[in-house]
Amino acid sequence: MTTVAADFRGEVGERVESAPVPVRFETMAEYTRSVSEPGYERNIHTDLEIARQYGLNEPIAEGRMWTTLLSTLLGTALGRAWLSTGALSLTFIKMVKPGDLIKARGVVTLVQAEPGGRRVQFEVWCENQRGENVAVGN
Numbered sequence: 169m170t171t172v173a174a175d176f177r178g179e180v181g182e183r184v185e186s187a188p189v190p191v192r193f194e195t196m197a198e199y200t201r202s203v204s205e206p207g208y209e210r211n212i213h214t215d216l217e218i219a220r221q222y223g224l225n226e227p228i229a230e231g232r233m234w235t236t237l238l239s240t241l242l243g244t245a246l247g248r249a250w251l252s253t254g255a256l257s258l259t260f261i262k263m264v265k266p267g268d269l270i271k272a273r274g275v276v277t278l279v280q281a282e283p284g285g286r287r288v289q290f291e292v293w294c295e296n297q298r299g300e301n302v303a304v305g306n
Contacts, residue, residue, distance in 0.1 A: 171242075173249035174285035178276050184245045184290075186237060186272040188297075193266040196229045203232060229264035234272070234294045234303040241272040246288065258305035262296070269297040277306070 200213040212219045212227060219227045235258055243250045264270060271294065278289035294303040 171249050171254040172285045173246045173288050176286055176288050180276050182276045184274045186241050188269045188271045191266055191268040199233055200230050231260040237272045238292050258303050260303050262302040264302050270294050
């Protein structure tokens with residue numbers, strides 16, 4: 169993730185993190201329904217029967233939930249600049265299930281002076297209650 173932020177005062181190595189977010193089936197299903205196209209409301213994120221058809225023991229959380237959590241974290245760190253110049257690239261590497269506790273974290277890896285502000289880059293990730301990364305990116 170790289171953005172140009174006029175007001176960012178952090179330095180390389182600075183860490184940011186969210187409060188832990190408990191994962192509940194009801195929240196997963198509501199989120200997925202709110203962002204799904206019509207006809208896609210029943211899926212591996214919202215329906216136990218469909219999840220089992222795909223070899224899962226239970227529904228899993230949608231990756232876009234963690235994109236949202238990390239975007240909120242970066243918006244808090246970078247302010248308005250995140251909305252106008254921010255970019256985020258993520259890889260989802262582990263399934264998240266109801267009962268998990270997810271925390272978003274990041275570390276500043278680059279701060280460089282540029283016209284209009286400072287170019288800032290973060291490495292970011294979400295991890296579960298066991299300290300396992302479930303999403304990683306920059």
